Amino acid sequence: MSQTVRSELINITVREEKLLTVAVIKSIASFFPESVLTNDMLIREGGWDWNPEDIFQKTGISVRHIAKEGECASDLGVAAANRLFDNGCCLKEDIDYLIFCTQSPDYFLPTTACIIQQRLGLKTSCGALDINQGCSGFIYGLSLAKGLIETKIASNILLITAETYSKYINPKDRSTRTIFGDGAAATLIGTADGTQESIGPFALGTDGKGAANLIVPAGGKRMPVSKATSVETEDEGGNIRSLNNLYMNGPEIFNFTLKTVPKATQELLEKTGRQLLEIDYFIFHQANKFMLERLRDKMKIPESRFFNNLESGNTVSSTIPVALETALKQDLIQLGDEVMLVGFGVGYSWAACLVKISEKILI
Template structure:
């Protein structure tokens, strides 16, 4: 599906990461696997360290801390917010919506549109699309998009296929109308037939949590996880990315009438360095134009990785300059989407630890 937006832009970005940092060397102690092979995995995939929440920390805690920082620093006024969109796969509760929890904890106005969206790796793209659509309403002048996940709490520490790359984080993106903003081109696709490539089997109504679903099982090669934990078919995900993402990005560039040279930065979801390198090579994107350093520093925080890549690599330049950027998210669902837009001259672009 091809989409087109105009007169909207991102005006601020904040990343929120837990202070607790854990190294891959520490992770190795949890695995029943030869250390030499683990270190080889570390080198190839780009693992180094990741940020993990402490026990009991939830998505609303990260979001509230980030918004309070913006309120207290004068970068955002609470009464300005007309819509609050939360994109997460790890809500505080099955009900009520976590966006309402955030609104209540911060005592934001009642005349506020709150929405939870259950999306993951493409969640930043999906969230921006929803924010742009809400800004078509005259009553809505400023949308706060929150991407946040605490996936580490749903990942087995004894599963080396998933645990070393998982990170917890949140991102807060302010989106507003701007009559001088250029055209934003976007596309989105979904394929639920391949939903089992990335999923947490238990915990919903189809398979409720129980003592049985919490039991650790050897799922092969001494990897231990329960049905309550994240399950990832690495080969299926890798093949999906290599097959589906290049034509999506190429189609987006054609849609926008641009070639690779006209794009300053390709800011993609960060599954791991190896996958991004292969993807860049297949599309023909110079590695220097595609940051690949998020997973090795913070871990894969699902829909947060795109704004994390922006803040980590461009926080200084984006305060004063504008760049032509291509954003792309792909993963759980399966869902894949991309966006071509101008980004820059932001009111804030920063990262905080909590």
């Protein structure tokens, strides 16, 4: 064997050894309930002395989709998943793991993911679990999917995020009703051969001292629903709710976000040795327009690289995949781009990661 042939064989072997099985986002599809709640409807129903345009300018939201009575998170999630399968990204029998992220499950038990597995007709050898995570849930789900794929436990993972927060909201609570909407997104994470990761690294964090600032106090075993928890009270801002309803301390959530998000993104950049402006595009949890603008301004992110569009309201764990799907449809993100995803909120919990658009994502 000649020296040239031997050298080439060695080079091929080295190249093959460097090829890894990496997790990649293959497809995204979203779904929203038919019923909508516009700013005009909000003001009319609540008898509020507000202007629809003022609500939009502050929140960036003009329309929220609202699940009907009896329409649950699993219904939205199944509809989103069926849209994903309809685009031809894979067959249902290809799915070998299902992760369902929600804070409004159908039941305390059984696991809603088990119900979704049956309704979608996924194979019974498919793993399925729920994660109770809010605004950072999509990125936590990506981290789990990446681990499952790159340890070869699974090959095709269906990550569904779905929320019906509207069912927790008192119609007379202006602090939450103007912001939250219902919706779902289904994301297929599959495998590819590569020399570097397509999803990751991650920067994750938790601070449970903020738990009481975004909470539904009653309904679990710590505080079961009762006549006492159903009594409505009015706060100093004129918002009316009971302990059965969603409570949000807006100022504390805002302060937490401005303090935590820049640190999380810097931690992520340090893990990669990158500078902020080397990242092609940024998608943050779509909390509200005011918060996003303050974050972008504080972090000095160019407006042209920053997604800020709450067409369907704050859909909690679904805002990031919905925004990613929208940005792809609008050609704001191109093949080869590196996108930073950042989620933050209820818990307190936060998560950031990089996603390399290494192949075309079906939408």
